[in-house]
Amino acid sequence: xxxxxxxxxxxxxxxxxxxxxxxxxxxxxxxxxxxxxxxxxxxxxxxxxxxxxxxxxxxxxxxxxxxxxxxxxxxxxxxxxxxxxxxxxxxxxxxxxxxxxxxxxxxxxxxxxxxxxxxxxxxxxxxxxxxxxxxxxxxxxxxxxxxxxxxxxxxxxxxxxxxxxxxxxxxxxxxxxxxxxxxxxxxxxxxxxxxxxxxxxxxxxxxxxxxxxxxxxxxxxxxxxxxxxxxxxxxxxxx
Numbered sequence: 001x002x003x004x005x006x007x008x009x010x011x012x013x014x015x016x017x018x019x020x021x022x023x024x025x026x027x028x029x030x031x032x033x034x035x036x037x038x039x040x041x042x043x044x045x046x047x048x049x050x051x052x053x054x055x056x057x058x059x060x061x062x063x064x065x066x067x068x069x070x071x072x073x074x075x076x077x078x079x080x081x082x083x084x085x086x087x088x089x090x091x092x093x094x095x096x097x098x099x100x101x102x103x104x105x106x107x108x109x110x111x112x113x114x115x116x117x118x119x120x121x122x123x124x125x126x127x128x129x130x131x132x133x134x135x136x137x138x139x140x141x142x143x144x145x146x147x148x149x150x151x152x153x154x155x156x157x158x159x160x161x162x163x164x165x166x167x168x169x170x171x172x173x174x175x176x177x178x179x180x181x182x183x184x185x186x187x188x189x190x191x192x193x194x195x196x197x198x199x200x201x202x203x204x205x206x207x208x209x210x211x212x213x214x215x216x217x218x219x220x221x222x223x224x225x226x227x228x229x230x231x232x233x234x235x236x237x238x239x
Contacts, residue, residue, distance in 0.1 A: 003078050004222065005107035006031040006128070006233050007040055009135060014057060014103060017135070018042045018187070022056035031105070031232045034225045035063050035076045041140060041160055042101040044191040053193060060100075064161035065145040066090045072145070072157060080141060080161045082180055082205060086198055091161070094141035096198045099190050101182060102138040102162060105233060106130025108222055109175040126222050127174050128233050129215045131208070138179040139163040139190070139205050168210040180205045 008029035014020060020042070027038045038059040046053045063076020066089070080091045106128050115123035130136060142160040149155075167178040182190045186204040189195060217236040221227045 003035050005033045006105040007033055007103060008105055008230070009040070009103055011057075014040065014042075017103070018057075018101070019055060020057050021054045024056055025059035026057060027059045030228055031230055032222055032225060032228045033062065033104075035078045037062050039160065040103055041142060042103070042187075042191065043098075043142065044193055046193055055191065058158060060142050060158040060160040062161075063159055064090060064094070064141065064143055065157055065159040066143055067093075067145055069145060071147070072159070077161050079164045079177070081177075082163050082165045082202075085141075085163065085202065091141055092198065094143050095201055096196045097193065098142045098144075099201060100140045100142050100160060101187060101191065102140040102160065104136045104138055104179075106136055107179060108218070111174045126218050126220060127215050128218045129174070129178070129213055130233070132212055132214055136179070136208070137181055137184075137187075139182045163205065165205075165207055168207060168213070174215060178208070181208050182206065 008031060011023055011026050015023065026040055033039055039062050041058050041060050042055065043058055044053050044055050063078050065072045077090060085091050085095050109127050109129060110124040111127055112122040113125050117123060140160050140162050142158060145157045145159065147155045163180045164177045165180050167176055182204055183206055190201065190204045195201060218232060218234065219236060222232045
């Protein structure tokens with residue numbers, strides 16, 4: 001999966017769809033979400049004092065920073081391959097304890113055309129890939145990292161990564177990876193913080209059926225992170 005997606009659902013829609021009990025933070029709508037941006041994420045957390053678990057919306061930074069790492073420097077870990085979730089140190093603890101749902105309108109991928117730039121490189125055409133209906137509810141993992149140089153709430157960074165798998169035939173010709181999803185009937189089990197069986201959690205992941213996805217070319221305006229409007233997700237002929 002490439003490093004851009006769109007997430008524009010409003011608070012009301014997200015509260016209703018995910019039966020949220022709290023909205024701690026909702027980032028502004030974005031049609032050009034990029035690595036290190038803060039993104040909407042659905043989690044379930046237990047209150048430290050009461051132990052009561054609530055389903056809430058938070059806004060972690062896109063690009064996982066493991067709790068044991070030196071910090072958020074270096075290339076952000078925006079994706080986690082499902083094939084190595086249980087073995088990579090960066091992801092295996094989160095798979096057992098810190099799973100989330102990442103609602104999106106859809107995501108972008110770039111396809112190499114036969115055209116060439118002045119330097120001889122292939123011209124890449126962006127595509128937007130979205131569900132035929134509703135939101136794409138991507139499977140994610142999140143982590144907490146504490147900056148040792150700071151104190152208080154400001155010391156903590158919450159970050160997230162998207163779980164990916166091999167792309168289905170309908171979008172595989174555009175890019176060989178795609179985000180994994182969690183079906184609505186498995187949301188509760190996926191989010192449940194008391195479910196610490198990584199293998200059981202792994203089995204809740206699904207691959208979106210090819211017939212449930214729509215992929216179409218969009219404007220190269222999405223190539224520039226500063227561009228951010230609903231026009232970016234419109235089919236090329238309608239832009």
